[in-house]
Amino acid sequence: MSATTQPAPAHLSPPLFSAGNPALWVVVAAALVLSVVMGTRQTFGLYINPFSYDRGLPVTVIAFAIALHNLVWGFAQPFAGAAADRYGATPVVAFGAVTFAAGLGLAAVAPSGLLLVIGLGLLVGIGISCTSFGVVLASVGRVATPQQRSMAMGIASAGGSLGQVLLVPLAQMVREGAGVPVSLFVLAVIALAIAPAGLILDRGRKKSPASVTHAAAEPDTSSLKEVLALAGRHRGYRLLTIGFFTCGFQLAFIGTHLPGYLMLCHMPLGLGATALALIGLFNMAGSWGCGWLGGRFRQQYVLGWLYLIRSGAIAVFLALPTTGASVMVFAAVMGLTWLGTVPLTSGLVAKVFGTRHLGTLFGVCFLSHQLGSFLGAWLGGYMFDLTGSYSLVWGATVAAGVLAALLHFAIGDKPADASPGMLAAALS
Known part of the structure; x- marks a missing residue:
């Protein structure tokens, strides 16, 4: 790697929303895929009570199924990311x-x-x-310039929230009108429709002039084994991975059990679906905003404040009487902080380690997120069956958020030293 090579200045990079910028279409495709996938999984909480009442299944079993998909997702994500890094997004998607x-x-x-x-x-x-994320945001990260990367990832994540706004009410409407099986089959057909999107995502593998220039300035890691060893020894990466656990824990618990919690509070039947849709609506602004902030401030500091705001919102929601207005305000604040962690976390990984193995490295980090998701979804159901209340798990989401904030404030973001000496030390 030449010591004199510098990344392309921001003013020489084509605007993100320019038709001549290959990143634009990759961002659009990424938003479409995330919209369907994330929107569909946010509907799962709507099926807990029907599965329990109509099929006689314990809430614990249903919550375990929802929790398991988070766990499987987490363990499979590094492999899916590695496959996309090597073969492209088309076959993987x-x-x-x-x-x-x-x-x-x-x-x-x-x-x-x-x-x-x-x-x-x-x-x-x-x-x-x-x-x-590990597949589609890695495609965005490869084609976007460093100056545009955080914003591009934020916009892709924000566009992905459109599915939560549209699919949660759709699933609720079809479920009430035609039943649970038809509702899930409709979602399955929509999921199949995103299969060709990988063709557009792979445009990111054809480097633009700007990306060719900035690639030369990134750490020159010669193999996946070496970069994984380097990441394992990087204190910031370890703290980021541990802190990401909290995000999964909080989001999975709220997304899975908020509708049931509102029913316990004697709220209207459809309020849970409305709240989840509102979270998705405000997440569009939140993810874009976090991507914008991540391009202007140190991403780990933005993450720290995000976790503090999220924990504060949960604490205030629990302290105040539960009303329709308080639920709407809570959903709006949660939406603003919902998936903003993803572009910030993936952008921070790319800043430290480059984009060559971004899918794999983010996938490893995301495994921690999904361990938290498994625990949040499953523990909510277990504690409800055990105590008839969600109070203990709500309290745990607040405490975990404060801890995550402290961890993120301590993260360093200096690019990793991928020199032969450091790689040899990491492998020794």
Whole structure:
């Protein structure tokens, strides 16, 4: 790597929304895929009570199925990211879309808890790992310049929230009008429709002049084994990975159990779906805003404040009487902080380690997020069956957010030293 090579200045890079910028279409495709995938998984909380009442399944089993998809997603994400790094997004996204749809279809007709766990847990988890952040945002990161990367990832994540705004009410409407099986089959068909999007995402593998220039300034890691060893020894990467656990824990618990919690508070039946849709609506602004902030301030500091705001919002929501207005305000604040962690976290990984193995490195980090998601979704159901209340888990989401903030404020973002001496030390 030449010591005199510098990244292209921001004013020489084509505007992100210019038709001549290849990043534009990759961002659009990424937003489309994330919209369908993230929107669909946010509907799962709407099916807990119907599965319990109509099929006689314990809430713990249903919550375990939803929690398992988060866990499978997490363990499969590094492999999906590595496959996309090596072979491109096209085959990975296509495989993921088919597997995701198959899982939803199996859940639609599953007469037993075991089949529900296989469909909604195993198959859906594998499908999402191939069609979510570790694959699609890595494609965005490769084609965007360093100056535009955080913003591009934020816009892709924000566009992905459109699915939550549209698909949650759609699933609720179809479920009430035609039943649970038809509702899940409709979502399966929509999931299949994103299979060709990988063709557009792979435009990011054809480097633009700006990306060729900035690639030369990134750490020259010669193999996946070496960069994983380097990441394992990087204090900031370890703190980022540990802190990401909290994001998964908070989001999975709220996304899965908020509708049931509102029913316990004697709120109107459709308020849970409305709240989830509102979270998605405000997440569009929140993800864009976090991407914008990440391009202007140190990303770990933005993450720290995001976790503090989220924990504060939960604490205030629990302290005040539960009303329709308080639920709407809570959903709006949560939406502003919902998926803003993703472009900030992936952007920070790219800043420190470059984009060559971004899918894999973010996938490893995301595994921690999904361990938290598994615990948040499953523990909510377990504690409810055990105590009849969600209070203890709500309290845990507040405490975890404060801890995550402290961890992120301590992260260093200096680019990793990928010199032969450091790589040899990491492998020793």
